[in-house]
Amino acid sequence: MKNKKNNWLSRAFALLLPLLLLAGTALAQATTTADQPEMADALRASGKIYVVVLVIVIIISGLLLYLVRLDRKVSRLEREVEGR
């Protein structure tokens, strides 16, 4: 009976061990970013990166809107010339 219980425990531990190891390596990675190539981590941490994203999204949207309007104007011109 005791032996059986031990067996169950060791199996559970054997299953958990890889997970613990994975978590350990993940934590180790998180703590050693200082040794790795420098990235804009501060920009991301402060959330200011979203300002840059929004600025670029606004510029691309504006340019695309301009192109859509040009496209429509040419379409109108096409209809006018064809119609006459």
Place this chain on the structure above:
Amino acid sequence: MKWWKYLTIVLLLYTAVMGLLGHVPRLAILNETERNLYFHVPMWFGMTIILLASVVNSIRYLRDPSPRLDILAHESAKTGIMLGVLGLLTGSLWARYTWGTWWTTDVKLNGAAVTMLIYLAYLVLRGAVQDEQQRARLSAIYNIFAFAAAIPLLFIMPRLASASLHPGMGGNPGFSKYDLDSAMRLVFYPAVIGWTLLGVWITEVACRFAFVKEKIYEKQEKQLA
């Protein structure tokens, strides 16, 4: 509006957001500038595809001349040149902050610069000929020469070179299959399609405008006659 224009809008906005927020591997020297992959490289993809469309229309023109094909070839070449110039400018800026110089005598860089000069000469040639049919025929022939020169300059000679700073060349680790990771591919391929489609879109609008102009001139000539 056609479906692919909506696709262009979606892909470009996706590129802008994921290009800045998506995961990129931590690489020395490049650091965050590797995100330029989503903006600088698609310029060259787009340029090549649109210049291919241009030369195809030039060949079609020579087989069966029509003003329509001349316009298609000319407007495509103009968009291609614009994308190429943007590629050169962004590449030069990127080089300044990773290689430490605006320009270096590298096969890839010089090949790209010579290609742009060859294509600028295409525009000069068009501007120099008054007669419409002569202009169309001459520039169609020149366009074939230009494309035939561009392919070795951009894609063959750099690969033959033993050493180059630019990624993808002989012995140089860059954004090759080894370190362009799967997360970057998820942004890079949509970016290439998106920017190329934008070039196609601009070309399409420019061509349609030129067609309408052609039609109005034709009508005016008929009225005068």
